[in-house]
Amino acid sequence: xxxFEFIRPxxxxxxxxxxxxxxxxxxxxxxxxxxxxxxLIDLMKLNVETPDRVLDINRLPLDKIEATPDxxxxxxxxxxxxxxxxxxxxxxxxxxxxxxxxxxxxxxxxNMATVxxxxxxxxxxxxxRDTAMSCNKREPGSGCPAITGHNRTLAILGASEHCIAxxxxxxxxxxxxxxxxxxxxxxKGPRAIPFGDFHLLPANTPHxxxxxxxxxxxxxxxxxxxVVGSRQLYLKLRDRxxxxxxxxxxxxxxxxxxxxxxxxxxxxxxVGTKPWRSPEAERALTGKTATDVNFRQAxxxxxxxxxxxxxxxxxxxxxxxxxxxxxxxxxTS
Amino acid sequence: xxxxxxxxxxxxPTRRKFLxxxxxxxxxxxxxxxxxxxxxxxxxxxxxxxxxxxxxIEGSVPITLRINGKDHQLxxxxxxxxxxxxxxxxxxxxxxxxxxxxxxxxxxxxxNGKRVLSCLNLALMxxxxxITTVEGLGTPEAMHPMQASFLACDAYQCGYxxxxxxxxxxxxxxxxxxxxxxxxxxxxxxxxxxxxxYANIVEAIQxxxxxxxx
Numbered sequence: 001x002x003x004f005e006f007i008r009p010x011x012x013x014x015x016x017x018x019x020x021x022x023x024x025x026x027x028x029x030x031x032x033x034x035x036x037x038x039x040l041i042d043l044m045k046l047n048v049e050t051p052d053r054v055l056d057i058n059r060l061p062l063d064k065i066e067a068t069p070d071x072x073x074x075x076x077x078x079x080x081x082x083x084x085x086x087x088x089x090x091x092x093x094x095x096x097x098x099x100x101x102x103x104x105x106x107x108x109x110x111n112m113a114t115v116x117x118x119x120x121x122x123x124x125x126x127x128x129r130d131t132a133m134s135c136n137k138r139e140p141g142s143g144c145p146a147i148t149g150h151n152r153t154l155a156i157l158g159a160s161e162h163c164i165a166x167x168x169x170x171x172x173x174x175x176x177x178x179x180x181x182x183x184x185x186x187x188k189g190p191r192a193i194p195f196g197d198f199h200l201l202p203a204n205t206p207h208x209x210x211x212x213x214x215x216x217x218x219x220x221x222x223x224x225x226x227v228v229g230s231r232q233l234y235l236k237l238r239d240r241x242x243x244x245x246x247x248x249x250x251x252x253x254x255x256x257x258x259x260x261x262x263x264x265x266x267x268x269x270x271v272g273t274k275p276w277r278s279p280e281a282e283r284a285l286t287g288k289t290a291t292d293v294n295f296r297q298a299x300x301x302x303x304x305x306x307x308x309x310x311x312x313x314x315x316x317x318x319x320x321x322x323x324x325x326x327x328x329x330x331x332t333s
Numbered sequence: 334x335x336x337x338x339x340x341x342x343x344x345x346p347t348r349r350k351f352l353x354x355x356x357x358x359x360x361x362x363x364x365x366x367x368x369x370x371x372x373x374x375x376x377x378x379x380x381x382x383x384x385x386x387x388x389x390i391e392g393s394v395p396i397t398l399r400i401n402g403k404d405h406q407l408x409x410x411x412x413x414x415x416x417x418x419x420x421x422x423x424x425x426x427x428x429x430x431x432x433x434x435x436x437x438x439x440x441x442x443x444x445n446g447k448r449v450l451s452c453l454n455l456a457l458m459x460x461x462x463x464i465t466t467v468e469g470l471g472t473p474e475a476m477h478p479m480q481a482s483f484l485a486c487d488a489y490q491c492g493y494x495x496x497x498x499x500x501x502x503x504x505x506x507x508x509x510x511x512x513x514x515x516x517x518x519x520x521x522x523x524x525x526x527x528x529x530x531y532a533n534i535v536e537a538i539q540x541x542x543x544x545x546x547x
Contacts (some may be wrong), residue, residue, distance in 0.1 A: 003392060006411040006457045034458070041414070041453045042434050054411075056458055082447075086509055106523020107508065108501065109435060111447045112454070242522035 002050035008059060012185060012217055015055050020187045020215030027138060027207040033057045033217065035078060035114035038105070039122050047131050048122075048138060062116075062219055065089070071225035077116035077218045081171065082107070084115060093226035096251050099234035100174035100269075106243050116218035119172060119182065119198065120210065123165035124245055126150060136162045137206040144206075151309040153247065156316055158273035163206030164309055166270060167199065168245045173269035174234055176277045177251035180223050186216040199274035227263065230255050231333055235326035236269070237318060246270030248319040250326040254285070261285045261294075261331075268302060271319045278302040281323065295327040296320070396460050400425065401469030409456055416440045418456035419466060427467040427496045431525070438524035441497040441504075442466050448504035450523075467496035470503065478541050479503050486537035490528035498524045502538045506545065514539065 009015035015033065022031035032051040034040060035058065043049040062077040065087050073089055084090055085101035101110065101118075127133045127146045134142040146154055146164055154164045175195055182193045193211060200208055212218075236249040249269035255262045264285035268276040281302035288294040299320035306316045393408040398418065405423050419428050419442065431439030433452045440451040443465040471477035476484070479502050489495040501524045510516050514535050526534065 001412045004411060006394065006455065034455070036453075037455065037458065038435055038450075038453045041455065044412075045434065054455075058458060106438065107505070107520050108438060108441055108448050108450045108523050109453075112449045242519050 001044050002047065002052075004044075004051050005053045006056065007053060008056045012060055012062070012219065015057055015060065016185060016187060016215045016217050018053065018055055019217065022214040025212040025214050025216055026209060029214075031055065031214075033116075035117035036080070036109075036112035038109050038113045039117060039120070043122060043129070046129055048129060057217070058114075068222055073223040075115050075221045075223070077220055078114045080111055081105075081113045081115065081118060082110040085110065094174075094178060094223055094232070096177060096232035096234050096253060097171065097174040097223070099232075100170040100236075100249075100251060103234060103236045103246075103249070104170035115171070115221055118169055119175075119218060119221070121167070121169045121172070122209075124168050125154060125165040128165055137165060137202070137209075140205070140207050146309075148310065150311065152311040153245065153270075154309055154312060155273045156271050156306040156308055156312060156319070157268070157276050157303075158201050159307065159309075160202045160204065160206070160273075162204050163202035163273065165202070165206070165273060166245075167272060167274050168270075169275060170234070170236065170246065170249060170269055172199070172275035173249055173267045174251045175221065175223075176267035176275040177253050177265045178223050179265065180221050182218060183220050183222065184212065184216045185219050186213060190219070195275075196277055202273050227253065227255055230263070231330045233326050233330035233333065235322055235329065237322050238270075248315055248322040250319075250323040252323070252326045252330045254290075254327070254330050256290050256331055259289050261288050261290055264298075266298070266302065266323065268319060268323065271306070271315055278323075280304065285327070290327075290331040292324070292328060295324040295331075298327065299323040394457065396457055398423070398456060398459060398464060399461065400464045401466060407456075411455070411457055413456045414452055415442070415444075415454040415456045415459055415464070416451035419451060419464075422456075425466050425468050429493055429496055431494065431497070436525070437494070437497075438501060439494050439497040441500040441524065443500060443504060446504075446507070448501050465500075467500055470499065477503065478544070479506075479537070482537040482541045483534070486533045486540060487530075488533040488537040489526075489530050494524060494526045494528075498526065498534055502534070502541070505538065506542065512542075517542075 019031045022029045030051055031053045034054045034056050058078055063079055064076045065079055066074045068074050081101050085098045090098045125146055127135045128137050134145055136144050144163055155166045180195045182198050184191055198210055231254045234251050236246045238244040238246050246269045248271050251267045253265040264282045266278045266281040281298040284298040284301040302323055303316050303320050393410055396407050396409055398405045407422055409418055416430055419425050428442055429439040431437035435450050435453040441448050442451045445463050471480050479499050483499055505520050510520050517535050517538050
């Protein structure tokens with residue numbers, strides 16, 4: 001592991017000032033915030049991440065879950081995944097988020113991992129994690145051996161000729177469907193980032209994964225007021241029954257009135273280079289009856305742009321069935 | 334098969350003590366610069382000044398780690414994981430290193446009463462926090478009910494994952510968990526057992542849950 005200086009900033013302002021000195025907030029950052037450590041320490045051991053300074057944000061006052069004035073929920077950056085998943089308000093009003101988190105990782109990791117860290121979770125692509133291999137995300141311009149190599153678990157949506165790495169988060173899929181907002185405090189002040197604008201597609205800059213700049217500290221995430229009467233579900237399909245990343249997952253938030261779908265929010269996991277909101281599926285469902293045929297049509301719409309890699313063509317049908325089944329389960333719950 | 338008979342084994346030194354002694358000797362002679370410097374055991378030497386005969390490593394930093402109710406004042410390399418600090422610096426070897434990447438659960442300990450993976454934590458992150466390892470649960474004479482249950486249910490074969498399994502299982506008792514075996518399996522999925530003692534591990538945990546006062 002690269003040697004680093006361990007710093008515990010006294011307050012968010014000190015953390016931001018220290019992080020602002022980093023040349024980037026993306027891959028290769030020389031200053032990193034440390035939350036639970038479950039991604040960062042793993043990648044530091046692999047020498048994929050080699051920060052010179054590590055800023056421990058765990059004792060900053062960013063660990064609260066509070067109601068917002070409009071009836072939504074404000075979740076602090078260092079709230080642990082397990083605390084969020086088990087929070088009574090989340091279990092009652094944002095069930096899809098609780099389910100998504102509890103479908104991810106293990107109990108130990110959920111006790112450690114923070115909300116902001118989960119937003120910044122890195123891909124599990126084996127080429128990204130192995131410094132002996134080329135990787136455009138890790139070393140821009142070095143090439144992507146995954147395209148012709150082991151890519152069974154990689155992306156079928158949002159990939160480019162430079163990167164096909166999957167975003168591995170479950171929490172982010174639910175937050176995309178719930179239309180969360182990410183709040184950042186940076187050297188130029190605070191700003192709010194709509195969930196869909198936070199993660200970037202790889203295009204020809206796969207080393208840029210988020211819209212964060214040096215010194216940007218995620219302070220909290222807000223969830224909009226719950227949709228009264230909505231039916232929510234997270235369905236995750238994977239090689240093992242537990243403690244495994246998704247091959248395909250679906251977060252669905254449906255409002256059904258008299259058998260008609262009046263509102264749909266859909267996001268997919270395990271298949272995209274970012275948490276994959278599907279406006280195509282939402283359009284296909286809105287105003288339709290809650291039937292198997294319409295669920296399947298929504299799934300077809302969601303995967304219309306999918307492009308298989310050499311080893312993962314099965315994911316297209318798997319993701320369709322995942323979404324159609326999630327819709328059926330949610331509508332009959 | 335007299336070798337398998339516990340009574341036929343020499344009484345001492347134990348295998349663990351032998352490995353600890355010989356292992357640390359080899360380590361000290363080969364890579365003295367990398368052996369973390371143990372400055373002072375606060376509880377053992379509470380009335381003496383903080384002195385150290387161990388070499389100070391460039392870049393090492395002071396930390397007080399509270400493990401099993403005992404404060405340890407240490408100097409460590411900032412890169413030291415909580416796991417390596419517990420095993421190599423404080424020399425509590427009940428906590429095991431399996432994968433060292435958060436994939437097996439062998440290194441599970443409790444921090445402020447919650448189970449975490451000590452391999453994906455820096456020791457420096459836990460200055461002043463309450464850390465519990467398997468050594469803090471019970472003793473061979475007065476076992477924690479979960480330790481006794483693992484023994485009674487034969488919930489292990491090689492034993493390497495066992496301390497992590499037990500630390501996870503003890504924490505599970507205080508977590509939201511359905512009454513059925515499936516719920517226990519789900520919440521124990523972060524602890525891998527290559528011998529495949531899972532059925533007996535679930536049985537051991539369920540025995541403790543059944544006997545626990547509600």
